[in-house]
Amino acid sequence: MKTAQRPYLQKTPLRRVTQVDIANELGVAVSTVQRALANSPRISQKTKRKVFHLAEKYGYKPNFIANAFARRKTNMIGTILGKYAINHMEVFAAIEQEANHRGYNVLLSITDFDEQSEHQKVMQMIDHSVDGLIIASANPRWSTYKELVESGLPIVFVTPFVDIPFAPAITYDREYANRIATEHLISLGHKLIAFVDTDSICFTDQSRSIRGYFDSMEQAGLSIDEKYIYYVKPSPNVLPGENRLIIYENGLKAGEYLFSLNPRPTGIVVEGDALAAGLIGSARKFNIRIPEDVSIVSSKAGRLLSQLTPRVTGVKEPHFQMGRLLAKRVIDIIENADSPVEQMSILKGELIIRESTRRVEQRREKREERKKN
Amino acid sequence: MKTAQRPYLQKTPLRRVTQVDIANELGVAVSTVQRALANSPRISQKTKRKVFHLAEKYGYKPNFIANAFARRKTNMIGTILGKYAINHMEVFAAIEQEANHRGYNVLLSITDFDEQSEHQKVMQMIDHSVDGLIIASANPRWSTYKELVESGLPIVFVTPFVDIPFAPAITYDREYANRIATEHLISLGHKLIAFVDTDSICFTDQSRSIRGYFDSMEQAGLSIDEKYIYYVKPSPNVLPGENRLIIYENGLKAGEYLFSLNPRPTGIVVEGDALAAGLIGSARKFNIRIPEDVSIVSSKAGRLLSQLTPRVTGVKEPHFQMGRLLAKRVIDIIENADSPVEQMSILKGELIIRESTRRVEQRREKREERKKN
DNA sequence: CTGTTAGCGCCTTCAG
DNA sequence: CTGAAGGCGCTAACAG
Numbered sequence: 001m002k003t004a005q006r007p008y009l010q011k012t013p014l015r016r017v018t019q020v021d022i023a024n025e026l027g028v029a030v031s032t033v034q035r036a037l038a039n040s041p042r043i044s045q046k047t048k049r050k051v052f053h054l055a056e057k058y059g060y061k062p063n064f065i066a067n068a069f070a071r072r073k074t075n076m077i078g079t080i081l082g083k084y085a086i087n088h089m090e091v092f093a094a095i096e097q098e099a100n101h102r103g104y105n106v107l108l109s110i111t112d113f114d115e116q117s118e119h120q121k122v123m124q125m126i127d128h129s130v131d132g133l134i135i136a137s138a139n140p141r142w143s144t145y146k147e148l149v150e151s152g153l154p155i156v157f158v159t160p161f162v163d164i165p166f167a168p169a170i171t172y173d174r175e176y177a178n179r180i181a182t183e184h185l186i187s188l189g190h191k192l193i194a195f196v197d198t199d200s201i202c203f204t205d206q207s208r209s210i211r212g213y214f215d216s217m218e219q220a221g222l223s224i225d226e227k228y229i230y231y232v233k234p235s236p237n238v239l240p241g242e243n244r245l246i247i248y249e250n251g252l253k254a255g256e257y258l259f260s261l262n263p264r265p266t267g268i269v270v271e272g273d274a275l276a277a278g279l280i281g282s283a284r285k286f287n288i289r290i291p292e293d294v295s296i297v298s299s300k301a302g303r304l305l306s307q308l309t310p311r312v313t314g315v316k317e318p319h320f321q322m323g324r325l326l327a328k329r330v331i332d333i334i335e336n337a338d339s340p341v342e343q344m345s346i347l348k349g350e351l352i353i354r355e356s357t358r359r360v361e362q363r364r365e366k367r368e369e370r371k372k373n
Numbered sequence: 374m375k376t377a378q379r380p381y382l383q384k385t386p387l388r389r390v391t392q393v394d395i396a397n398e399l400g401v402a403v404s405t406v407q408r409a410l411a412n413s414p415r416i417s418q419k420t421k422r423k424v425f426h427l428a429e430k431y432g433y434k435p436n437f438i439a440n441a442f443a444r445r446k447t448n449m450i451g452t453i454l455g456k457y458a459i460n461h462m463e464v465f466a467a468i469e470q471e472a473n474h475r476g477y478n479v480l481l482s483i484t485d486f487d488e489q490s491e492h493q494k495v496m497q498m499i500d501h502s503v504d505g506l507i508i509a510s511a512n513p514r515w516s517t518y519k520e521l522v523e524s525g526l527p528i529v530f531v532t533p534f535v536d537i538p539f540a541p542a543i544t545y546d547r548e549y550a551n552r553i554a555t556e557h558l559i560s561l562g563h564k565l566i567a568f569v570d571t572d573s574i575c576f577t578d579q580s581r582s583i584r585g586y587f588d589s590m591e592q593a594g595l596s597i598d599e600k601y602i603y604y605v606k607p608s609p610n611v612l613p614g615e616n617r618l619i620i621y622e623n624g625l626k627a628g629e630y631l632f633s634l635n636p637r638p639t640g641i642v643v644e645g646d647a648l649a650a651g652l653i654g655s656a657r658k659f660n661i662r663i664p665e666d667v668s669i670v671s672s673k674a675g676r677l678l679s680q681l682t683p684r685v686t687g688v689k690e691p692h693f694q695m696g697r698l699l700a701k702r703v704i705d706i707i708e709n710a711d712s713p714v715e716q717m718s719i720l721k722g723e724l725i726i727r728e729s730t731r732r733v734e735q736r737r738e739k740r741e742e743r744k745k746n
Numbered sequence: 747c748t749g750t751t752a753g754c755g756c757c758t759t760c761a762g
Numbered sequence: 763c764t765g766a767a768g769g770c771g772c773t774a775a776c777a778g
Contacts, residue, residue, distance in 0.1 A: 018755055029765045034757070042763060064501045066755035069442040070770060089462055093483045105501060108481040110466045128437045128478060248680045277680040284682050304680065307621045307650040309657050391771055402749045407772075415747060439771035442754055 017058040026050055037062075068129070076105045077330050078125030079134045082113035088302065091158075094323025095134060102331050104131070119144060126153065132330035134158070154333035156326055164344070168329055170322055173346045174271075177299040177315040178212030180351050181269045184297055184313070186220045189360040190267035193217065194228040196254045196279070197271050198245040212299075213269060228265055230254050232275065246271065251278015259286040259294075266360050267295040273304035276312050276356075295357040301349070310355035317349050390431040399423055410435075441502070449478045450703050451498030452507045455486035461675065464531075467696025468507060475704050477504070492517060499526070505703035507531070527706035529699055537717070541702055543695055546719045547644075550672040550688040551585030553724050554642045557670055557686070559593045562733040563640035566590065567601040569627045569652070570644050571618040585672075586642060601638055603627050605648065619644065624651015632659040632667075639733050640668040646677035649685050649729075668730040674722070683728035690722050 019037070023030045028047070036043045036051035037060075054060070068074040077099055079092065096106045107130060109121040118137060122144075125133060132154035135145070142164075149155050149167045157169040178195075185193050195213045210229075217224050232250045251274060258265055259282060270276050276298045283290050290296055290310055298305055301314025325345060392410070396403045401420070409416045409424035410433075427433070441447040450472055452465065469479045480503060482494040491510060495517075498506060505527035508518070515537075522528050522540045530542040551568075558566050568586045583602075590597050605623045624647060631638055632655060643649050649671045656663050663669055663683055671678055674687025698718060 020755075030756080031758085031766080032764055035764085044763060047763085061500055063755055065438060065442045065447060066770095067757085068438050069754085069772095070756040070758090072770070074438060083466065089483075092481070093456065096481075096483055100497075105480065105497070107478065108465070108469075110462075110469055124473075124478070127434055274680060277682070281680075281682045281684070304677065307647060307654075307677065308681065309650070309654045311654070393771070403772080404750080404774085405748055407774095408748085417747060420747085436771055439754095440773080442756095442770085443772040443774085445754070 016063070017055075017060050018063065019060075021058065022051060022054045022060060025054060074129045074131055075103055076107055076128070076130045077132045077134060077327070077334075078107045078109065078122075078128070078130035079136075080109050080111060080118060080121050080125065081136045082111050082118070088317075088319050090303075090319035091136075091323040091326070094320045095327045096323075098324040098327035099331065102327075104327075104331060106327075122148075132156075132334045134326045134330055154330050156329045156333070158322065158326060168333070168343050168345075170325055170329070170345045170347065172300065172317050172322070173348045174209035174299065175212040176346075177317075177349050178209060178269060179216050180212075180349075181297045181299040181315050182213050182216035183220075184351055184353070184357065185267035185269065185295060186216060186222070188267070188295065188357060190295060191222055191360075192228070192263060192265045193222070193267040193269060194230065194258050194261075194265035195269050196230045196232065196251075196258070196275060198232045227261065228258070230257055232271075246274045248274050248278040248281065251275035251280075252282045253278075255279045255282020255286070259283065259288055264288075265294065267297070267357070270296060270298055272300045273298060273302045273312075273314075276301075276305060276314070277308055280308055280310075280312075280356075291356050291358040292361070295360075297357050299349075301352065306354065308356075312356040313352065313354045315349040315351050318347050322347055389436070390428075390433050391436070392433075394431065395424060395427045395433060398427060447502045447504055448476055449480055449501070449503045450505045450507060450700070450707075451480045451482065451495075451501070451503035452509075453482050453484055453491060453494050453498065454509045455484050455491070461690075461692050463676075463692035464509075464696040464699070467693045468700045469696075471697045471700035472704065475700075477700075477704060479700075495521075505529075505707045507699045507703055527703050529702040529706070531695065531699060541706070541716050541718075543698055543702070543718045543720065545673065545690050545695070546721045547582035547672065548585040549719075550690075550722050551582060551642060552589050553585075553722075554670045554672045554688050555586050555589035556593075557724055557726070557730065558640035558642065558668055559589060559595070561640070561668065561730060563668060564595055564733075565601070565636060565638045566595070566640040566642060567603065567631050567634075567638035568642050569603045569605065569624075569631070569648060571605050600634065601631070603630055619647045621647050621651040621654065624648035624653075625655045626651075628652045628655020628659070632656065632661055637661075638667065640670070640730070643669060643671055645673045646671060646675045646685075646687075649674075649678060649687070650681055653681055653683075653685075653729075664729050664731040665734070668733075670730050672722075674725065679727065681729075685729040686725065686727045688722040688724050691720050695720055 019030050019033045023033045026033070028051075032043065032047060033051050036048045037055065039048070079095055081088075081092065092106075092108060099106050107125060107128065109125065111118040111121050118135075122133065122135065126148075134156050136158045137145075145155065145157075146166050155167055157164055157167055159169055159171055160174070182193060182195075193213075195210065197210060214224060232245050232254060234245055235247055235250055251270070254270070254275060255278060258268060258279075268279060270279055276296055279296055280290060283294065288294055296312055298312055298314030301312070301316045302319070305312040305314050325347070392403050392406045396406045399406070405416065405420060406424050409421045410428065412421070452468055454461075454465065465479075465481060472479050480498060480501065482498065484491040484494050491508075495506065495508065499521075507529050509531045510518075518528065518530075519539050528540050530537055530540055532542055532544055533547070555566060555568075566586075568583065570583060587597060605618050605627060607618055608620055608623055624643070627643070627648060628651060631641060641652060643652055649669055652669055653663060656667060661667055669685055671685055671687030674685070674689045675692070678685040678687050698720070
């Protein structure tokens with residue numbers, strides 16, 4: 001009949017009631033209370049009722065920390081996002097939603113988008129005993145991560161890379177995006193289509209990504225001229241929350257280059273909202289109208305595009321879907337470490353047609369052609 | 374000499390080393406190891422060295438969960454943000470930075486911006502034993518929160534309300550923002566200045582907020598005409614991550630109204646990035662040039678403004694400062710529950726002049742005046 | 747300066 | 763169907 005003592009009871013007046021309290025009051029064993037609360041079939045309905053009643057009465061809440069301690073499982077998953085991802089908080093919202101749905105909570109950490117701070121945050125998460133990790137890494141220390149993954153820690157990556165040999169990852173299909181963006185312009189009669197992309201060590205699949213553009217052009221029998229391809233250079237000074245590539249200023253520069261070309265492109269495929277915004281800003285300076293003079297389509301569109309004037313056509317990156325999938329993946333791995341896990345998911349975006357693209361004007365088209373010949 | 378047994382040692386091969394392991398190997402008490410690790414002055418250098426050495430050798434990491442369990446303190450603070458706050462992730466980044474700096478971690482939860490989901494998320498956080506809470510609430514269930522605060526849980530709010538009687542809060546000074554935005558236009562010679570604001574149960578201090586506009590106008594001897602004041606109505610259907618008031622479409626509507634007025638305002642003070650963006654979109658439809666025909670200034674500016682064309686002048690909401698202050702506040706309360714806590718901080722923004730505002734053209738100004746007389 | 751001891755709240759195994 | 767007991771890793775009070 002002897003049960004655990006609670007010598008410090010009076011010291012902590014705000015203490016929540018525990019299983020022990022209920023057990024004591026009911027003159028029953030703690031394990032009985034526990035099983036009742038877990039609705040175990042091994043407990044009689046009568047006992048369960050009594051336990052539930054008391055639990056309700058005293059507002060019993062399981063102690064998350066004690067539970068985590070005893071089970072050696074926190075039901076928390078850590079998420080590491082680079083600062084630049086601030087623009088993609090839908091991803092996080094989706095992660096959280098899916099995770100909550102499956103009984104997990106999410107610890108978020110924003111990194112400075114550099115190796116050191118990323119590594120530090122990851123370690124912090126691990127110290128906090130997260131059950132799994134979602135990492136949006138741009139400067140990955142693969143050696144470290146490889147070790148972690150091999151040590152059994154469930155990690156899912158979201159990266160612009162196409163191949164991560166040792167861990168599951170999710171990525172956005174940039175090749176596909178460039179293809180349908182380009183095809184969209186072609187379908188509107190554009191022939192002189194420029195291409196603006198980022199160029200960085202981060203994006204090693206860049207050569208593959210541009211294939212979407214090349215292929216579409218070739219298939220349509222259109223010639224490709226290198227001078228219509230512009231690679232954004234990383235900008236040295238950026239505000240917090242921006243990355244060095246996809247920022248307004250770089251769009252401005254791209255515009256300055258492209259709008260000075262002769263003949264001028266009639267359509268532009270550009271990566272990302274901010275670059276598109278910069279292009280629009282640049283067009284104004286050149287007194288170029290969009291879409292009357294130039295059509296613009298973004299191959300990696302977020303929420304900004306629909307707030308620009310004109311609203312920009314683009315291939316929408318499926319942030320929400322990404323988030324849900326990320327959460328699903330880690331949790332699947334956590335809960336069944338041996339289950340076969342598809343290594344890489346390549347998510348496709350969807351073309352949303354807005355006001356920045358339109359059919360090439362006959363006049364213009366003819367004029368351009370005459371110039372060529 | 375007898376120390377704790379580890380019967381399950383072999384069952385968990387990936388187990389991290391514990392203080393007990395070190396104590397055993399050193400033939401010393403656990404508490405000694407503990408004090409050594411805490412660098413207590415009560416331990417001899419020699420012992421400390423031995424302990425540190427072993428800890429290093431075995432890669433000892435304190436077990437966060439066990440620690441939290443024993444101390445009944447998690448060093449985690451929960452943050453509840455409404456979906457709309459997705460645009461303000463700088464706030465979160467700042468919270469995290471400050472919190473980490475002081476040895477805390479941050480649990481984030483995104484709510485659907487309604488009472489129910491907010492309440493649920495708060496409770497979830499509490500179940501997870503956070504030490505304190507930061508709540509960006511727009512539909513606060515004050516009665517619930519009052520209870521929580523009175524029960525001793527450290528909570529800091531960030532709200533558009535000016536008064537929360539029972540808890541510390543941080544808010545953005547909208548009256549001040551409207552004042553300097555209006556004054557900016559006045560200083561550029563504008564006389565016919567329209568005012569676009571939100572109108573909702575959320576924003577009960579609205580009447581106070583508009584005073585910034587009224588006062589400036591009166592001080593400048595300018596007349597105020599109600600028809601130049603436009604209140605945004607909540608939009609029924611919004612995308613995730615948007616709130617019902619400050620969205621592009623509502624800016625469009627505001628523009629449709631204002632740009633049809635006769636005489637047309639030469640300057641507009643508008644709340645928020647999205648409304649400003651909508652105003653610009655609307656201006657295009659009316660073939661109105663910004664800033665040549667109409668100047669626009671936002672009284673609650675975020676990061677979007679500088680990506681619009683033209684880049685919009687605005688009073689920048691100090692997101693980063695807010696975040697740091699929020700974290701500082703909760704932690705101060707957590708660590709010294711009795712310390713006097715300033716109840717409300719009202720943060721002021723800073724005017725950033727960009728391209729959407731300019732001096733009224735003489736011609737135009739004269740014409741408007743003639744019309745009036 | 748160091749050791750002993752008794753929990754924190756919950757879970758799990760083993761024994762009825 | 764129920765009970766008893768031990769342990770998770772760390773902390774803190776007390777005793778030298």
